[in-house]
Amino acid sequence: MPSEPSVAVLRRKAFVLAGQLVGKGEPAYQLLHDLTGMTSISGQPASFWGGLVDQLRSIEHRKDREAPGCTVRQWDYIQALRQQLGMDEAHWRNFLKKQLKIDHQRFLTVSKARGAIAALTRMKAARGTQCESTQL
Incomplete structure (x- = not known):
């Protein structure tokens, strides 16, 4: 036994x-x-x-297959943006707390996901312009 x-x-x-x-x-x-x-x-x-x-x-x-409280399309887009930015879990948790004022991604609603997408897109655009300016 x-x-x-x-x-x-x-x-x-x-x-x-x-x-x-x-x-x-x-x-x-x-x-x-x-x-x-x-x-x-x-x-x-x-x-x-x-x-x-x-x-x-x-x-x-x-963990990677289900959207927390937003739509699956939003979650997939957020995950793709995070991957493009190279954002690890610790950075993501800090982002949620500082930018969206939520403690965990399970509280990520549809409206909060819109804010996350907008902020991540701005971060991606800012990094793109930084890379271009350093190459000149």
Whole structure:
């Protein structure tokens, strides 16, 4: 009979998955606290950590395929602009907080997505003119 995974193994797995989703360190801790809604997640049983690992795997599986709260076309366009700009996850989270005043991309509505597209397009245009001016 296989033994149940220990709390330490499940906890480590949860932090690794969170680190892969949003970045290691503080962003991973913040994601886990946001998902659980708890101020402290230490001292939880193996069933808690197992459920959290399953939830993180689900997020990882659907991360790139589903639009948060905007249309799929908007989300695909935002993802394409981010890729063209070379914007990583940490930069994207900071962009959401500073420019759109939202804490997470799950709060990205249709109207907020319009603002994100406009801002990313302006960033792309500004980088394009910077590249042209340095080549002259």
